[in-house]
Amino acid sequence: MAFVQNVPFFSIILSMFSGIVSSVLPEKQAKWLNTAVITLVGAMSAWLLSYLLEVGGSFTFMMGHFPAPWGNEIRAGALEALMALIFSIIMLLSLLGGRKKLKDEVEITKHNIYYILTDLLLSSLLALIYTNDLFTAYVFVEINTISACGLIMIRQNGRTIEAAVRYMIMSLLGSGLLLMGICMLYDLTGHLLMSNIKESVQQIMAEGSYRVPMLITIGLITVGLSIKSALFPFHAWLPDAYGYSTVSSAAMLSSLVSKGYIFLLIKIFYRVIGIDIIRNSNILNVLFVFGLCAMIFGSVSAIWENDIRRMISFSSVAQIGYIYMGFGLGTEAGMVASVFHILMHAATKSMLFISAIGLTDVSNGSRHFAELTGSGYRNKIAGIGFTVGSLSMVGIPCFAGFVSKILFAQAAVANNAPVKIFPTVIVLAISTILNAVYFLKTVIRIYVPEDPAFEKQQGYLFFQISRQKLYGLTIICFIALNLVLGMMSQPIVHIIEIGLQNFS
Amino acid sequence: MEKIREEKDMNESRQEENKKPTVYRIWRALKGQSEEKAEELTLEREQILDEKVLEKHRLDHEKMLEKTYDIEHNPIYGFFRRFYKVAGVLCCLALIIILLVQVSYLPPVGSSSNPGSNEVAAKYIEDGLQDTGAVNIVTGMILDYRAFDTFGESNVLFIATCTVLILLRNDKKKGKDSAEAEERRDSYYEPKNDVILQTITKVLVPIIFIFGIYVILNGHLSPGGGFSGGAIIGAGLILYLNAFGFQKIERFFTEKTYKWVSFGSLTFYCLAKSYSFYTGAHHLESGIPLGKAGAIISSGLILPLNICVGLVVACTMYAFFALFRKGGF
């Protein structure tokens, strides 16, 4: 057993342990520990990824002295490593970019709690990515939920607490359904490890006993996870939660937390139930319809929104709709497109949040479009970042968004169910144009110059890169990441494909 | 000042109440009369909120209510509410029916041929004692076979405490508000010295603690374990706090204690488990003696882990209570 195979275990335990240790550290050390741990996890995941691409396939890691059906296990393949890598990069960048705002918005005595929460969030995300055991997945889903709630309401004004309550209610409903589904799955199969469950599920479907309860169970689990990841009818909590929490939290929530649940859903589809059974059931069609609704609804309500951060949040409702639409296509290509969209959206949306906060800072912290006029000149780097993000969202070539849109469209056109082709392509077109409307409106708005006298009278302060080197660096890294995803998408798509093959 | 006087005469009244013979008191209770001066045994809580504030809140509340639910002013909202109610009931019914259908297809309860009782359960039951050294198979399972879940679980407790800390800990510097406000708030949080409560607490708390410790230590031999025992000890702490107030309990339990105890136990838990995971994954011998089955000192790591979990849970329970009560320790 090569030493690199310890990486998943190490990265989970390491991030957890750092969270535990941070509880007794003062905030400065906690901050450094947190940064170091995230960087380390990223580096290790990169190492693991290179190793797995070299040898191919995937491996399981026994958590304890007892082999498969008895003890816990974690499992790592190329896709998991890629996810861990990108997630840790994005988490690091979001934290760095929002650090200054964190100082302003959260009282200093609670900073180390903030870092505990981020450490545990990272560990739970890693566990969701790597785990091979359904019940472990449930426990870490709960950790994920609680820490996300903490991240929302650590900046304490009424809005965030109310948003946290709404978020908790929704995600508790989701995890209730998920837990019930897991218990029923256990009841039907007698196992909790994914691979064993899959075997017996195949057996059950083959011999036809328990077919009805199996389908209902799959439905329960799917609905639970899609509630937790804010699919269209269940998104009421999202705009407030993302729009008013402190910016790093917003970036991490929108780009990582919901994506973690979606990735777990993919794992369940492939490794627990078996994708063929899923495709034969109608669940994917339901997801498809809701995804399309989300794409339209999110974009439309983003257009009416007058507050830049709420607008970005609504746009992420639409993006989650894209992902589920990709599931709904029910083909391998659609799944690949969705996974790529997960990465793309994670990268772009966090960049949008971070640069939006830069723009609002130079407009006396007001997030309304009227005040944002000309902020692109007051804070050049944030303006550039926001522009790049918007272009990527609109799907201009050379940026990440274009690739994922093309993947979706190719998947849709190559789909063998012709009834799905036209809805997909038409809704893609409509929602892309809607994206263009609200994002480019914002971009033009921030580049319309404001009368200098008015600026002086408003007392807008100008952004000096020398003052905030870290922020500028973060935005540049985000742009680089986006361009990498956009230009060199080929190897990444390749990794995703082989990863999905390893899954099933 | 007059608060103290009230307390004094209330104590006097209670003493002369005690002077009266018990028989008389029972007889009066049978007659259905209430004790004299019973109304003095009221908690501070009602006295502290003065009427004006309450009145303001009430009016404001009513205004908001009609503002929130004025059906006649925005009919759409009214329609939405009604639709919402109906939809709610329908969803609930639909969910229940689906689940009933589901359950009616599930394997029958209590039959020994369910898929649930397969080689996994068999292995746990048959080799559990040899593998883990724990007589209590469930404890052996959650702390050795499936220890990763349990570790995550204690982290759930930990992070929940962190979030409650965020919400309820008031980081006000004591110097900020004036001394009498300070005294007032303390009197608000402190219960009145209730003789009955204190006497009973004096008797009960040691027993509760001992019982809790027993449950923790026998976690691998009998029903119970870290979580239940920790909950018991936490209940004891809470009882003590209610009886004697914060000053007394802060002599031996402060936030710092909480922090370090939970940190220490979680750290030990984390390190021990990572050691056993690592050795397990690499098929090494984790040279930890399992000891003789049935003895207290047995079953390898399970006993210390139980103790750690117990400490964490006890501290957490107490911390929850203290935070809700006062916003600090």
Place this chain on the structure above:
Amino acid sequence: MLLFGANFISNIGEEVAMVLFGIGFANLLFQKNLIKKIIGLNIMDSSVYLFLAEKGYIEGRLAPIVVNGIQDVNTYINPIPSGLVLTGIVVSVSVTALMLSLTVRLYRRYHTLDLDEISARLKKEGL
């Protein structure tokens, strides 16, 4: 009755659990009062425990604690659901604590427990 499967009669306990689950779900979703929502959450969780307990139970067997050295499969019930219940209880305890503390904060700030009213107040604050 066509809808229902064969074990409708024998699984009566689980059906109780399911009805409880539905009730808790609806309460958590549709109650306006936060405390009632939390009660609904707890009902939901306990219904899951009831379900698990029913699952673990096997006719006429003992609790899974080895008594005088008998280690026969046919002596003890299935231990796994009990472990799951343990985990679930701890999770629900922490979640309940979190929800309650959120409620306390909201009440201190807005002197009400009604979520809609709270959002109306937020709009009034224009925050």
Place this chain on the structure above:
Amino acid sequence: MKAGILLLNMCFPVLAGLMMLQGKREYTGKKLARRSLAAMVIAACFLVWNLTGDPLSLHLCSLGKDLPVYFHVDAIGKLFASVVTLVWILAICFAGEYMKKEQDQKRFFGFFLIVYGVLMGLCYAGNLITFYLFYEMMTLTTVPLVLHTRTREAITAGMKYLLYSLSGAYLVLFSTYMLNRYTTSLDFTPGGTLDLAAAEGHTTLILVCACLMILGFGVKAGMFPMHGWLSTAHPVAPAPASAVLSGVIVKMGVLGAIRVVYEIIGPEVIRGTWVQTVWLTLSLITVFMGSMLAYREKILKKRLAYSTVSQISYILFGLALLQPQALTGSLLHVVFHACIKSCLFLCAGAVIFCTGKTRTDQLTGIGKEMPVTIWCYTIASLALTGIPPASGFISKWYLAEGALSSGTSVFAVLGPVVLLISALLTAGYLLPVSMKGFLPGKEFDYAHLIRKEANLAMLIPVSMLSLLALLLGIFCGPLVQYVEKIVEVML
């Protein structure tokens, strides 16, 4: 080596423009104009280098799976590229003087150069993906030119332009996805790359895609349902910008239509189907409606914009006929209209620059004030109307001939009629300006007449363009032969 030159031809202007944008010091308009002129000349040298010599192709890189960025220099590309370069150089000469009155000229010239580079890429694009890439880039980089003045209406116009173009582009993109299954490759090859085996039985889908693509490119070309942006965007842009907008940018929609219809789908698929009918109808409607709108319009630049709408639809009509002579006519009209319309816009710009008059009814006696400009204007309008021997006549002749000899039943007759009517209308809305300008009538007081002639930097481009408009008509031999060569390859 050749490939390097090809890349340089695209990248050099972009880099120059970026450097100009990033330049710290605020230069005077003249200096900027000189610098950008120099850059343009260098780029033009590269262009000449490319034009001479056999067609070459170049695989640059690949955006993700089977999305290669591929350039291929062919005859049409050369034609468009040379037209673009010509107009561009002259427009920059003009801008150097004109932009004196405008704010931040640095940005204007910078983006002007960048757009040129992008257009080169568009002309050389070898497959549909690359074409789409540069098409989007063109849209994005021209927006700053449109909303240069950044007044409220400029910004609304910019938004309108952006949304129209983007929605057109998305129509193209999504029909590209659809088409992708039925084509052997997306590279442009005369006669179309349709994979007939795969296309068997999917003709409806393919026709729908073709229609969508034509509509999508028609947005840029201002075809009837989606012509709204032209009349909004042109007047607010500064004169050189609007000159290149309606002279060149709009032509890129035409280029796209040619590429798709003649080199991806293939004319044979479309001929005689409903798609051709729809296309012909729309373009004829646009021809007529554009002229009518222009006739009723009072503001000079808007009038010119509407006239662009109708003139471009001449070209589209020619393309839609799918017939050699008509195609020749269209390509000729592309060249001629580029010269003529930019000349007209520059004239309008000169008038605005010197006198500040925008409405046609203010222009009485303008011919006395700035005769040279108005003479150029007159020549250009005659050419556009199609008075022989000026250039417009040739292209329209070819168009009419093609229409008559094309097998399309109704349009064979209807087309020439509409063309004639709109030619009359063209005369009706262009010439009055110069008539009133030269013959103001008795009540015009010659006492207060001052000569406000534009200076040389403006006059040279204008006069050169008008001369071109005249001479290309008289000595049209080589051009016509060149175009006919192209047409042979295509049909």
